[in-house]
Amino acid sequence: EPEVTQTPSHQVTQMGQEVILRCVPISNHLYFYWYRQILGQKVEFLVSFYNNEISEKSEIFDDQFSVERPDGSNFTLKIRSTKLEDSAMYFCASSEHWTSGSYEQYFGPGTRLTVT
Amino acid sequence: DAKTTQPPSMDCAEGRAANLPCNHSTISGNEYVYWYRQIHSQGPQYIIHGLKNNETNEMASLIITEDRKSSTLILPHATLRDTAVYYCIVSYSGSARQLTFGSGTQLTVLP
Numbered sequence: 361e362p363e364v365t366q367t368p369s370h371q372v373t374q375m376g377q378e379v380i381l382r383c384v385p386i387s388n389h390l391y392f393y394w395y396r397q398i399l400g401q402k403v404e405f406l407v408s409f410y411n412n413e414i415s416e417k418s419e420i421f422d423d424q425f426s427v428e429r430p431d432g433s434n435f436t437l438k439i440r441s442t443k444l445e446d447s448a449m450y451f452c453a454s455s456e457h458w459t460s461g462s463y464e465q466y467f468g469p470g471t472r473l474t475v476t
Numbered sequence: 477d478a479k480t481t482q483p484p485s486m487d488c489a490e491g492r493a494a495n496l497p498c499n500h501s502t503i504s505g506n507e508y509v510y511w512y513r514q515i516h517s518q519g520p521q522y523i524i525h526g527l528k529n530n531e532t533n534e535m536a537s538l539i540i541t542e543d544r545k546s547s548t549l550i551l552p553h554a555t556l557r558d559t560a561v562y563y564c565i566v567s568y569s570g571s572a573r574q575l576t577f578g579s580g581t582q583l584t585v586l587p
Binding site: 364393395397402403404405408416418449451453463464465466467468469470 | 510514517518519520521522525563567573574575576577578579
């Protein structure tokens with residue numbers, strides 16, 4: 361069964377450093393998303409991406425964040441200068457287009473980002 | 477997107493049906509009801525979705541009331557591996573919208 365994969369599973373970085381989280385969405389999917397979950401809190405939407413551009417973004421997704429689809433398979437989330445409060449589990453998701461209008465999203469296992 | 481209300485926790489005996497309710501009284505005509513679950517700190521897992529009609533797949537059944545103001549997710553024979561947080565999410569159709577996760581229902585399947 362196709363699945364979304366994410367690397368690395370755990371990333372430790374120092375405050376102020378740049379990190380890139382990588383995702384390989386399901387191959388025939390066209391819509392890509394990033395969510396995050398701070399320990400003990402709700403899953404929060406960050407950004408959605410379609411046709412090589414951002415479709416929606418939340419207030420969390422400020423100028424420190426960027427997304428890219430550098431090739432036909434990878435989808436990345438970059439945090440330019442990490443802060444302590446960026447420590448969280450980051451989930452990538454993808455969905456395909458259904459003419460019915462429903463878009464079930466399939467999530468990866470997550471990358472745990474720890475900022476020290 | 478319409479707001480949803482779910483009980484914070486429920487228990488279910490292993491092998492029995494788990495019935496998880498969700499209230500979405502402000503749902504509009506073009507909003508779908510989605511159910512996801514999250515086992516421990518894993519990525520959320522899609523379970524099922526519906527618009528008006530009841531739906532069934534290999535994982536669960538979704539019963540939506542005629543007025544669409546509430547729904548019930550049914551796991552017909554719960555196992556210990558079904559212990560998870562279950563999220564009911566209402567989302568507008570027509571575009572790949574973000575999912576807004578609430579606190580969900582912590583389902584604990586007891587041996």
